[in-house]
Amino acid sequence: MRKASRLFEIIQILRLARRPVTGAEIAGQLEVTVRSIYRDIAALQAMRVPIEGERGIGYILRPGFTLPPLMLSIEETEAIVLSLALLERTGDTGLKQAAKQVNRKIAAAVPEPLARIFSDNALHAWGTAAPAPEAIDLALVRRSIRDEQKLALDYRDELGRATERTIRPIALIYYSATANIVAWCELRQAIRNFRADRVEHCEPVEEFFSGEGEKLRQLWVEGWQTGSGAAG
Template sequence: MRKASRLFEIIQILRVARQPVTAQQIADTLEVTPRSVYRDIAALQAMRVPVEGERGVGYIMRPGFNLPPLMFSIEETEAIVLALALVSRTGDTELRQAAKRVSDKIASSVPEPLSRILSTTALHAWGIIANSPDGVDLSMIRRAVRNEEKLDIAYQDEAGSLTERRIRPIAVIYYSETANIVAWCELRQAIRNFRADRVKTCVETQDFFKHQGEALRQLWMANWQYSQTPKTNV
């Protein structure tokens, strides 16, 4: 989690807390170390965010501090509800959890009657809920896309052949039954689409392709514009 995101999350945690929250509790929620939380709290205090407390006791937010409100129209709120419902049907466990957190945050911040829309049963995302792939964590793929980090994968094609690939992931396409990883394949020296449920193993490499991701996405889109559906290829 990036520092800016952590700071925002800490503010949200402290805003809704009814009693002091310890650094360990915040660290457990954000999946970081208490040391990181101490640094983030110090950064917030330096920015004059009214966080009070100390190590070993816990932290609270003084009343009256609010982030700029997000106001949505009825149609915008319905779009958010449906989008969150669609995300909740993917096989990406981390995104499912994020969708739930977004829904909770919006419900706690918007006034009536908009908050009622978030709990309504009038809008549905229909279809199967995709299974999470066994051989790869989709959050790792999304992180590698953001960080422009190469990944080593073992991939089994439709015929059952298994190959070892080093890929440069540039996008993820979510379908109802699975997700496709779009990447530059160093074995084939071309853009390829890999079904996530056919990836048997996936390992981070600490080998990066910095400042190449956008150019590769442009290449992918240029080749895709005449095709209605990006097909899995190896």
Template sequence: MRKASRLFEIIQILRLARRPVTAATIAAQLEVTARSIYRDIAALQAMRVPIEGGRGIGYILRPGFTLPPLMLSIEESEAIVLALALLERTGDTELKQAAKQVTRKIAAAVPAPLAESFSRNALHAWGAVAPAPDAADLSTVRRAIRDEQKLLLDYRDELGRATERQIRPIALIYYSQTANIVGWCELRQAIRNFRVDRVARCEPVPDFFRHQGEELRRLWVEGWTAKPDAAKAPA
């Protein structure tokens, strides 16, 4: 286990303990030597984490000490770093900006050894970057999915045929080249995917499909292996 991960785990163990915990007990849980735990606790104390106690009597966190609201292991930190990097490859301008803000907030909230994961610039997501769609505002699509609000699309299929579709949006899939809106199409009476780069207009309409989103997503997932006509829209 890496040192940063051990420091995190030691804080978590002490935070949850109701009585002093010995270095031997912590060492057994983390599968390291008690000597390593003594060094780690000394490092935490040097970082002003108020751990009290000593050898033979155990360690506790000082009463009244409040930990930062967000505590992550080094692996969890790296998972978030990579996930946020992947957002840079999408055409969702709002989410890309949000990713930068999340990185700054998490780096400011976690202890110094973990914050390094967000600043060392060692993990990258490489590949093509999807352009922002011309007509479909992806933030509008995401809000419609959350609010279960219908969308009106002017859409062209792969053959260039234009149609007007009113849909119940249930999901948004991000690919490296584009994004797909998944929704129940009221024209086709089935779940369909709509590439955002083929959308000429995307507007919310004053009509909702409250409490149907989860059921439609269930039908969509079932449809990955079922026949295309197996899904029926909820009433």
């Protein structure tokens, strides 16, 4: 998680808390070290965010501090809630957990009786849910797309042939059965699609393709018209 996002999340955690929250609890929620949280809280306090407390005891956000509201209409808010419900049908466990957190934040921010609509699950998305892939964390793929970082895959194609690939991930497509990673494959020297459920191992490579992501996505889109898209 980038520092800017982490600072925002710390404010949200403290804003929604009903008691002092320790650095260890915040670190556990954000999956970072406690030392990082201490540095982040010091940075927020330097920005005059009214956080009080100390290490080992816990932190609180003084009443009256709010982030700028999005000013969403009821219909816009309901659209977001229903979209979050649709994430339950993906196999991305990280996004499903994030969707639950967003729902809680929306319910905490809106007035009654609108909050009851969200807490009572009045809006539903129905259908088959895709299983989470066993050998790859889709949160890692999404992070690699954002950071333009290469991934190393052990991959088995539809015929059962095993290969090792280094890819430059540029997009992630969610289908009802699985998720597809769209990437530039350094082995094939072309855009390829990789089914997440056929990945047998995945880890980041300490190499980046900074500044290339948008151009590769344009190349991918151009392939839609020519029909040049191909499986891994």
